Structure formats: C-alpha cells, structure tokens
Amino acid sequence: MDHDGTATVVGGGPNGLAAAVALAERGMAVTVFEAAGEVGGGARSGEALVPGLLHDHCSAFHPMAVGSAFLAGLDLERHGLAWAWPEIDCVHPLDGGDAGVLYRSIDATAAGLGRRDGRRWRALFGRPSERFDALSEDIMGPLVRVPRHPLALARFGVPTVAPGAALARVFATEPARALFAGVAAHAFRPLHHPLTSAIGVGIITAGHRYGWPVAVGGSGAITKALAALLVELGGKIETDAPITAGSQLPPADVTLFDLAPGAVARILADRLPARVARAYRRYRHGPAAFKVDFAVEDGVPWTNEHARRAGTVHVGGPLAEVAAGERAVHAGRLPERPFVLVGQQYLADPSRSAGRVHPLWTYAHVPHGYTGDATEAITAQIERFAPGFRDRIVASASRTPAEFEAYNANYVGGDIVTGAKDARQLVFGPRATLRPYHTGVPGMFICSAATPPGPGAHGMCGANAALAALRHLRRVR
Numbered sequence: 001m002d003h004d005g006t007a008t009v010v011g012g013g014p015n016g017l018a019a020a021v022a023l024a025e026r027g028m029a030v031t032v033f034e035a036a037g038e039v040g041g042g043a044r045s046g047e048a049l050v051p052g053l054l055h056d057h058c059s060a061f062h063p064m065a066v067g068s069a070f071l072a073g074l075d076l077e078r079h080g081l082a083w084a085w086p087e088i089d090c091v092h093p094l095d096g097g098d099a100g101v102l103y104r105s106i107d108a109t110a111a112g113l114g115r116r117d118g119r120r121w122r123a124l125f126g127r128p129s130e131r132f133d134a135l136s137e138d139i140m141g142p143l144v145r146v147p148r149h150p151l152a153l154a155r156f157g158v159p160t161v162a163p164g165a166a167l168a169r170v171f172a173t174e175p176a177r178a179l180f181a182g183v184a185a186h187a188f189r190p191l192h193h194p195l196t197s198a199i200g201v202g203i204i205t206a207g208h209r210y211g212w213p214v215a216v217g218g219s220g221a222i223t224k225a226l227a228a229l230l231v232e233l234g235g236k237i238e239t240d241a242p243i244t245a246g247s248q249l250p251p252a253d254v255t256l257f258d259l260a261p262g263a264v265a266r267i268l269a270d271r272l273p274a275r276v277a278r279a280y281r282r283y284r285h286g287p288a289a290f291k292v293d294f295a296v297e298d299g300v301p302w303t304n305e306h307a308r309r310a311g312t313v314h315v316g317g318p319l320a321e322v323a324a325g326e327r328a329v330h331a332g333r334l335p336e337r338p339f340v341l342v343g344q345q346y347l348a349d350p351s352r353s354a355g356r357v358h359p360l361w362t363y364a365h366v367p368h369g370y371t372g373d374a375t376e377a378i379t380a381q382i383e384r385f386a387p388g389f390r391d392r393i394v395a396s397a398s399r400t401p402a403e404f405e406a407y408n409a410n411y412v413g414g415d416i417v418t419g420a421k422d423a424r425q426l427v428f429g430p431r432a433t434l435r436p437y438h439t440g441v442p443g444m445f446i447c448s449a450a451t452p453p454g455p456g457a458h459g460m461c462g463a464n465a466a467l468a469a470l471r472h473l474r475r476v477r
C-alpha cells in the first residue's frame with residue numbers, strides 16, 4: 001500500500017496511540033515503539049489479587065475521555081469500548097457521617113448542597129457545563145491562542161485563576177467546601193497557590209456534562225480500542241521496545257514522543273536547540289502517588305450511605321485538612337492523614353468483581369520520590385470513614401512511587417500526572433512557547449500529558465501534536 005509519509009511514535013499511552021491513529025487516518029505509515037510488554041501507558045488493567053478480580057493499574061474514571069472530541073470521533077465502540085456510569089460520581093465524606101455529594105446532574109448536586117451553596121454551585125458550573133462541548137475547543141488545545149468562544153471561556157476561566165482553597169471558601173458549608181477541595185486536589189498542588197482551581201473546575205464542569213464513567217472491562221479497554229483501530233489503519237506496534245537514544249529512531253518524516261520532557265532531552269541530546277534542552281531538563285515534576293489495590297468482601301462499609309453508591313470517594317476530611325495535606329506533601333512530608341482517592345469502579349461495571357469480593361482502587365498523595373510505606377495511612381483513612389473496613393480486606397497490593405516509575409518511565413519520582421501543574425507548566429506545558437508540541441528539531445514533536453491540555457486518558461495532547469506534525473509536513477512539502 002502506498003503511504004503518505006512515515007511516522008514514528010515513541011510510547012504507546014493514550015496520547016501516543018491517539019497521535020498514531022490521527023496520523024494513520026491521514027494515510028501515514030505509523031510505527032509505535034512501546035517500552036512495556038503491552039501498550040496502554042496510564043490506561044491499562046488486569047486481573048490481580050484474587051482470580052476474576054479486575055483492577056485498573058492507573059487511570060480509572062473518565063469524564064475527560066468520554067468528552068474528548070478526538071476519541072468521540074473514532075467510533076471506538078466498534079473496537080469494544082463501552083462506558084458505564086456509577087449512580088453517584090463522587091462523594092467526599094466528613095467525620096460524623098455528613099458528605100459532599102457530586103452527581104452528574106447539576107440539579108441533584110445543587111439540591112444536596114442546600115439552598116445557598118446549591119445556588120453558588122450552579123452559578124459556578126451551570127453555564128460552563130451546558131457549553132462544555134464548545135468550551136472544550138478552547139480548553140483542550142494549547143491554552144495560549146485566540147479563543148473560539150471567548151465569552152464561554154471567560155465565564156469558565158475567571159474562577160480558575162483563584163487558588164483552590166479560596167474558591168472552596170465561596171461555599172458556606174463544609175460539605176460543599178470539601179467536595180470542591182477534593183476535586184481541586186487532583187492538581188497535586190498546595191491549594192493556596194494561584195490557578196489551583198483550574199483542574200478542579202475543569203473536571204467538575206466536564207463531569208456535569210458527561211459524568212464520571214468507567215470503561216467496561218477496565219480502563220485498558222480505551223487503549224486496546226485505540227490500538228485495534230491503529231492496526232486496522234495499517235499501523236504497527238512494537239512492544240518491549242524502549243527508545244533511549246536517538247540512534248534507535250528509524251528514519252521517518254515525523255517522530256512524536258509520548259514521553260516526559262527529560263526523556264526527550266536525553267534521546268534528542270545535542271540535536272535539541274539549547275533553550276529547549278534547558279527547558280526540558282529543568283521541567284519540574286510534582287508529588288507522587290502511592291497506590292494500594294484491595295480485594296474487599298462485600299465492599300466498603302462507608303458510614304455515609306451515598307459513599308456506598310459512588311464511583312469515587314475522596315477521603316481527606318474537611319477543606320482545611322485537604323489543604324494542609326497537599327501543602328505538606330508539596331514540602332516533602334507525608335501527613336498523618338494524607339489525601340486518598342478511592343475508586344469503586346465495580347459499582348458501574350460489576351463484571352470486575354468475583355462474587356462477593358470487589359476490587360478497590362486507592363492511592364494517596366505522597367511526596368515526590370517518597371520511599372516509605374503509606375499502606376497503613378491509606379487503610380486508616382478509609383477505616384476512619386468506614387469502620388469495619390479492615391475486617392473486610394481479603395488481599396492487598398501496594399505500588400510505591402519508585403515502582404510507578406519502573407512501570408512507566410513517564411512517572412518520574414512517582415509523579416503520575418507527568419509534571420508539576422504550577423501556573424507556568426499548566427498554561428504552557430514543558431516550555432514557554434506558543435508551539436508546545438514542537439521540540440525545535442524539524443519533524444520532532446512531544447505529545448505526552450506534559451503538553452496541553454495535560455493529564456488524563458483523553459488523547460487530546462496526542463491529537464493536537466499530530467495536527468502540528470501534519471501542518472509541518474504540509475509546510476516542508
């Protein structure tokens with residue numbers, strides 16, 4: 001078959017595969033080189049702990065993927081992708097049994113937060129979630145460019161400038177404050193820093209539009225479907241094929257790296273312009289995740305009844321405690337009560353359980369490169385809001401930050417979002433430029449979650465980088 005040029009993609013995560021599919025759709029001959037034994041990166045799943053129990057190794061909930069304009073246009077359902085929604089998106093329990101409860105429906109969420117906070121929740125997220133599809137044309141690409149929907153973007157964007165803790169204090173009651181703070185904490189940043197509302201506002205807005213679904217059969221179904229489509233389009237995938245030096249790269253019209261900037265700097269070495277090499281080497285990584293997968297008989301006995309029906313439970317207590325925890329982790333200390341994310345994907349996708357035994361996905365925010373064992377801190381946090389949890393644990397397995405990095409070199413020091421989301425890196429990505437996907441070496445691009453719009457299994461960094469690569473090809477031809 002005649003191809004319209006050749007492309008190499010290094011790294012087969014959601015972004016690498018999205019880039020590969022976008023290029024193959026335009027007739028290019030694409031080869032993906034993946035270091036691990038299977039593609040998927042942060043979207044892989046497998047049986048673990050107990051026969052028949054299916055665990056997500058990394059990503060779990062997908063408001064950004066189901067709402068991704070690129071993924072939605074691929075008809076991945078033809079390759080086995082199906083979404084399933086839990087009854088409740090997210091619950092943030094408090095001591096004493098109360099909780100902030102996030103539903104896909106903004107009306108239901110607002111009703112649960114009381115009159116005053118319900119009104120404020122609606123004022124913040126109502127219009128942006130109604131306009132999310134238009135808005136995503138602006139927020140799911142490079143952030144520094146002329147917006148297509150300036151009014152919608154302004155309405156969405158103004159609150160995101162605020163520190164997460166300050167925006168949480170717009171609400172009067174602790175359930176609403178904690179609910180917002182827990183989602184804002186996905187940024188892995190101290191909540192008193194500017195722009196730490198941005199990721200929380202984005203996830204909540206997308207969630208009110210699309211919910212927080214899981215992929216049936218595990219998050220690996222997203223990347224398996226992308227890989228199947230790529231092969232159907234004539235693309236090739238080589239696994240167990242780490243690329244660590246430029247000399248390993250085959251000649252190609254374009255090469256895209258689904259890698260952390262430091263790895264790109266090592267591979268391209270002195271081919272990179274000095275200013276780009278400096279920026280990539282100095283790229284900052286943030287705090288880490290410490291993950292524990294549990295097998296739990298009869299599920300978690302949460303005191304709050306809503307938490308028993310929620311896909312995600314944010315375990316971190318009131319706003320002040322979440323904020324103090326994020327601050328400590330940023331300063332290199334594990335707090336006694338770290339912020340813990342708990343996933344009960346099996347509630348939406350019962351095929352993941354084995355009879356009465358269910359898979360529970362948890363991770364805590366811990367300092368970058370943390371070398372201790374946070375298993376007990378995570379267990380104690382869950383037990384605090386679900387007395388009797390310990391007695392239901394059938395088996396567990398922990399993954400340290402170092403093990404995360406060994407699993408996927410993009411997670412430097414256990415940083416699972418591929419880079420600190422401080423104001424500069426959040427807005428620009430790896431370097432201050434209007435062309436975040438260009439490495440400065442003609443034909444070479446970076447497409448990982450280090451680039452805009454950032455982390456998530458949405459594939460948009462890859463799709464955007466592929467467009468930049470195609471524009472480059474048109475220019476040189």
Ligand SMILES: Cc1cc2nc3c(=O)[nH]c(=O)nc-3n(C[C@H](O)[C@H](O)[C@H](O)COP(=O)(O)OP(=O)(O)OC[C@H]3O[C@@H](n4cnc5c(N)ncnc54)[C@H](O)[C@@H]3O)c2cc1C
Pocket residue numbers: 010011012013014015016017033034035036039040041042043057058059060061062064065241242243244258259263289291363407408409410411416417447448449450454455456457458461
């Ligand atoms: C524990 C955890 C929980 C998460 N939860 C969520 C969630 O609920 N929802 C969500 O949307 N996102 C979540 N994420 C984040 C999400 O998984 C990532 O943002 C996303 O996977 C980034 O995609 P990517 O393609 O940029 O990179 P990655 O997924 O990191 O993929 C990079 C790929 O490149 C390969 N690679 C690395 N180095 C080399 C090399 N030298 N040569 C060849 N191949 C190489 C890796 O093996 C990997 O397959 C989570 C991540 C983790 C770890």
